[in-house]
Amino acid sequence: MFLGTHHPRLDDKGRLTLPAKYRDALAGGLMVTKGQDHCLYVFPRAEFEQMARKVAEAPFTNEAVRAYQRYLFAGTDEQRPDGQGRVLIAPELRRYAGLTKECVVIGAINRLEIWDAQAWQRYMDEHEQRYAETREEVFPGLF
DSSP states (O other): OBOOEEOOBBOTTSEEEOOGGGHHHHTTOEEEEEOGGGOEEEEEHHHHHHHHHHHHHSOTTSHHHHHHHHHHHHTOEEEOOOTTSEEEOOHHHHHHHTOOSBEEEEEOBSSEEEEEHHHHHHHHHHHHHHHHTOOTTTSTTOO
């Protein structure tokens, strides 16, 4: 399970050092793809394969399904961390997420999310109050 918030830096070659606590779970390979909210999602390979099978089962006769499948799969890059736990973030993915040197990596249960540090701060500023006010109707029976 991926949890927590980390603040790695993107190096001049476009590599990001993954937090040490996640490296074992990602050592077998990982998939970096465009996420919602202009962040990047990082899935362990096996987790991504499960999700991809579900997405592929959707009816391709539906235009929205085809568009989602194209965007998701065309924007996915397979990576394997190097000996120092670094992964190369493809230029197109860096552009999509607006990544600069300062990044934030958050754990989101079954995936990591990579955010530009300023974009993450804006997101938090915009959503913090809503989170504080979340009531049972969002997640019935959770609290």
